[in-house]
Amino acid sequence: MKMLKDESGSSLLFEYILFSLICIGFFMVVSINSNEIFIQRPNEVVMEDEMSDIGNMMSTLITDIYLILPDNGKIETEYRIPEKVGKETYIINADIAYTDQIIEVVSSSGKTVRVTIGGIATTMPINGTVSSSSTYHMISYDSTR
Amino acid sequence: MESMKDNTNGQWIILSGLVISLILIGLATLANQAVIAGYHSSNAALEFPKESIRELNSHTRDNARIIKDLTLHINSTSNDTVPFIYEGLFKNYSEQIEGLYALHGETADLTLVSVNSTNGTVNTSDIDMIFVNITYFDGNTYYSSRPEIIEVNE
Structure with a gap:
């Protein structure tokens, strides 16, 4: 019962030390994790977005080319892509699985985003690999080959 | 205070x-x-001149038919042969198209390859197939159709 009635608190100095220790501890935890929280995670999200954006761009481009293919002739088109997503260079793989065209965007750390165009591969399959750090990127089609 | x-x-x-x-x-x-x-x-997909190329193609197809009608019309009051008149009209058309595309900074080239007919009589209204070379270039995209085969008898 004595504890309940005792109304005196800790001394001002002790409280000051206690409070600063708690604050310093909190600050340390935050600063140790800040790289993960403020840099890594947003970068992840941004990379995911940008890679699927690039994959979608490639599939739109391929569909557009497919729409205007000449019966006898050829198309060559140069396109521009950003050199880096997030902070990494990346590779675009064009592959075929059964009747589907697959466009795979792989970053240098191994993060992968795949975009599929269903059914197009039987008519106009596209194969090839593009590295984002090279200067020119091109899709070409030749009906005579 | x-x-x-x-x-x-x-x-x-x-x-x-x-x-x-x-x-x-x-x-x-x-x-x-x-x-x-x-x-x-995602800029490149917007830069791709899909509509320019499709238009070039469909205009050429449309005009090949119109030129055929015009040719037969002119031929009925002229001594020139059908292929000769057709060539002249097509040359006019291709010059105009090339000028129009050049205004947008694009190179279009239309060349008449041959006027054909399946039964071999080119000098009458029997002409049914026109071969045209279409080339297009805008700095990024090169398109060529050699030849584009256009059927003109409907």
Whole structure:
């Protein structure tokens, strides 16, 4: 019962030390994790977005080319892509699985985003690999080959 | 005035104001980064001159038919042969198209290859197949159709 009635608190100095220790501890935890929280995670999200954006761009481009293919002739088109997503260079793989065209965007750390165009591969399959750090990127089609 | 100056209450409100403003700055920076990223990557699909090429193609097809009708019309009052008149009219058309595309900074080239007919009589209304070479270039995209086969008897 004595504890309940005792109304005196800790001394001002002790409280000051206690409070600063708690604050310093909190600050340390935050600063140790800040790289993960403020840099890594947003970068992840941004990379995911940008890679699927690039994959979608490639599939739109391929569909557009497919729409205007000449019966006898050829198309060559140069396109521009950003050199880096997030902070990494990346590779675009064009592959075929059964009747589907697959466009795979792989970053240098191994993060992968795949975009599929269903059914197009039987008519106009596209194969090839593009590295984002090279200067020119091109899709070409030749009906005579 | 004196009492306001001496009143030192409300430290927490001031402090929380500071904390909230710092949080807002942090959020604004993050939002900014997310907006900037992924902004410029999907340009190429818009740059691809799909409509220009399709138009060039369909205009040529349409005009090949119109030129055939015109040719037969002119031929009925002229001594020139059908292929000769057709060539002249097509040359006019291709010059105009090349001029129009050049205005947009695109190179289009239309060349008449041959006027054909399945039964071999080119000098009458029997002509049914026109071979045209179509070439297009806009600096990024090269398109060529050699030859584009156009059927003109409907």
